[in-house]
Amino acid sequence: MTKDSLEAPPPAPDRDVELPWCTPKPATEDVRAPELVRRIMASPSYREGDRDVDFLDRDDMRGVRLMLDYQKAETLLQAHGIAHAIVVFGATRIPEPARAAEAVAERAAALAAAPQDGALARALAVARRVADKSRYYEVARAFGRIVGAQEGQHGNRLVVVTGGGPGMMEAANRGSHEAGARSVGLNITLPHEQYPNPYLTPDLCFRFHYFALRKLHFLKRARALVVFPGGYGTMDELFETLTLIQTRKILPVPVVLVGAAFWRRAFDVDFLVEEGVIDPEDRELFWYAEEAGEIWQGIQAWYKRAGREITCTAPEVLRDR
Template identity: 85%
Template sequence: MMDDCPETPPPSSERDVELPWCTPKPASEDRRAPDLVRRIMESPSYREGDHDVDFLDRDDMRGLRLMLDYQKPEALLQAHGIAHSIVVFGATRIPEPARAAAELAACEAALARDPDDTRLQTALAIARRVADKSRYYEIARAFGRIVGAQEGQHGNRLVVVTGGGPGIMEAANRGSHDAGARSVGLNITLPHEQYPNPYLTPDLCFRFHYFALRKLHFLKRARALVVFPGGYGTMDELFETLTLIQTRKIVPVPVVLVGERFWRRAFDVDFLVEEGVIDPEDRDLFWYAEEAEEIWQGILGWYRTAGRDITAPAPETSADR
């Protein structure tokens, strides 16, 4: 039987003689055949499912899109060894101080030309408050540098994660970039085009279709949440995290609100306790800080008090299963 074995195995893809389906029916046999074949092959039904964007966008394919929205970032984060994160939220409208100063000067000049314009008066008042808050850009950048400096000390596993946009998020990513460390951005698809900030690690910037899956990835690896002054989006992420911790849907993590003066006015937790809509212990789910090093030392102190390692796997809850 061994004498019947071919001297060489067949090639992996090439053949000496093409199979019948490798050539379309020729016009010599039916003059309509080439056009009919072309129409068949151009039909959306002929596209492979994973290449058919129109099919994937159908309402009844939402379950598959949800799965892809989760699985692509998860696979790539695992491949890059991103095990733990410090999540930073904050306003996209708080720019670096030089830009804030330039925008303030432009408002002042515009009002000087038309001092009775109430719209310009309001714009100037806001520009002054934004310029005052621009110091948080530098604080977030300094904090990003601190976390970035830890990356090598923790097996390249602890990184800054932001929403990937401008303002405070840009500052935190920029600080990690200054330190030569990687950082992650979780962008979201919106009706109007948006751009990631330039300081993200290119292979670690992801764009989500669903807010829900983006939120999941924010917290899946989170070892702390650091929240700078911000608007609806910032508060959305803050209150969702506090709710998950309050209900123990996730294992508690440190939550730091940067800028006590801002947060005490934006979020009156004592009022909620007095009104009986949260318990006194819920007031202790977060604390305030003002400077980058204070934020970092507070997070480390929280872990020491909890008897946990910031880069150790979090204790599992029933919600994780």
């Protein structure tokens, strides 16, 4: 290398002379060329792989989609310093008390207009039962405020995480929002659009394609699972978590079932023990609570008995990292 080359300035960002491929072959050289080039560039094969949604939707690209479904949320959660989660689940069909009371009034009026209609009578009975459980909306909301108030005390690392939908999950996010804290929503793409509830932190609301990756993110940072009355989706998350704790696939975390009257009827753990399909010790993987303060105090007491901290310097829940 010569002395002159060592002292030569770096190339300018833009060239003075365009390279040959910067303009398409002109029609003056071949009248068919512009149309041929247009057809080539319009072909799906010409799209860059990461911009080709149709290609990414192919069955044989499922592995790539799984990776993206995991990595996007993981990267952004890390970037925002979200280390630990209090995961809250519960029915999307249980609204705040005022709305539940409105539904009862609407169905009562409909039945009054058609008193012989059995379907309306059943609908009114269900609405009344939902209204009775709507008190848990306020419990979840109060619990969200309690956890939200902890965020600053734990280095802004402990947040409420829900499925992002309405009902009990909305209530927990709402309480956290009212406390001025961040909270996370892990939504899922469904055939019928699921809108996020309005109380989530905008930069911390994610939408997943795969339930499996969403489940992973629920538990990856989980320091407790708080479960309000709910249906299939709620029970899915509850029983999966209990199974992972039972098998020690994850380190145990507190599991709190809110609303003993509901859960003792929906889930008869004593029957399972008596039938020999679970062990007596598996009955101790969770406990019941009724009020927000009671839930939080129970979680704190659990960690004290376990000799562990509710927050730590690194996630310690999933064993298969």
